[in-house]
Amino acid sequence: DTEVTQTPKHLVMGMTNKKSLKCEQHMGHRAMYWYKQKAKKPPELMFVYSYEKLSINESVPSRFSPECPNSSLLNLHLHALQPEDSALYLCASSQVLGREQYFGPGTRLTVT
Amino acid sequence: RKEVEQDPGPFNVPEGATVAFNCTYSNSASQSFFWYRQDCRKEPKLLMSVYSSGNEDGRFTAQLNRASQYISLLIRDSKLSDSATYLCVVGLHGSSNTGKLIFGQGTTLQVKP
Numbered sequence: 148d149t150e151v152t153q154t155p156k157h158l159v160m161g162m163t164n165k166k167s168l169k170c171e172q173h174m175g176h177r178a179m180y181w182y183k184q185k186a187k188k189p190p191e192l193m194f195v196y197s198y199e200k201l202s203i204n205e206s207v208p209s210r211f212s213p214e215c216p217n218s219s220l221l222n223l224h225l226h227a228l229q230p231e232d233s234a235l236y237l238c239a240s241s242q243v244l245g246r247e248q249y250f251g252p253g254t255r256l257t258v259t
Numbered sequence: 260r261k262e263v264e265q266d267p268g269p270f271n272v273p274e275g276a277t278v279a280f281n282c283t284y285s286n287s288a289s290q291s292f293f294w295y296r297q298d299c300r301k302e303p304k305l306l307m308s309v310y311s312s313g314n315e316d317g318r319f320t321a322q323l324n325r326a327s328q329y330i331s332l333l334i335r336d337s338k339l340s341d342s343a344t345y346l347c348v349v350g351l352h353g354s355s356n357t358g359k360l361i362f363g364q365g366t367t368l369q370v371k372p
Contacts, residue, residue: 180358188364189362190303190362197358203358235300245290245291245352246291252302
C-alpha cells in the first residue's frame, strides 16, 4: 500500500493566520518531504526529513516551519503567509533518501 | 540551462499510437531516474523507475543512457486514459544532495479517440 494522506484538502487563510498542514504515511518510510507546486509548474522541493531529522531546507522563508513528530507524521506550520504562497503543497515519502518517492494528494492553499 | 529538460509538447496522438518522450539531464550527481505521471490538479504518481539496462512495464518502456545523459519513455498502444503530463525526474546523491528530486517541466500528452 503506497498511500500518503494529507489534511486538509483545501485551506483558505488570511495573511495574519496561523495554520498547519498535516501528512501521514504508514509504509514504514524513513524519509519525508514537503514540496510546493504552482499551476503548470513542476513541484519544488522545500524540506527533507530523514529519520525524523531535518536533512535539507531549500532556503525556504521562515514563515514555513516544518516539524516531524514521529516517523509517520510530518507537519508544515504556516504563519504570516503572503498571497504568492498560494499553491498546492505536496507531501511525499520514500523508504530512505534516494529511493522512489510517493506523493500524497496535496493541500490546495489559498492565502487572501 | 535547466537541470532536467523535456519537450513540453503538447503531444496530440490518436488512440493506439506509439509515442516517445525524451529528457536530458545535466547534473553529474544524478544517480536515480524516474518517470512520474501527473493528472490535472492531482499529485504526481510514480510511473516507473529507469535503469541503465532499460525496463518495461506493460505498454511502457523506459531507457537510460548515462553517457549521453538521456532518458526516454515509450508508450505503445496509447489509451485515452494515458492523457496526462509526464514528468522526467532525476534523483541526486551525495553529501547535501541525497534525497533531492529534480523535476523536468513535464510533457503533456493528449490521446484523442
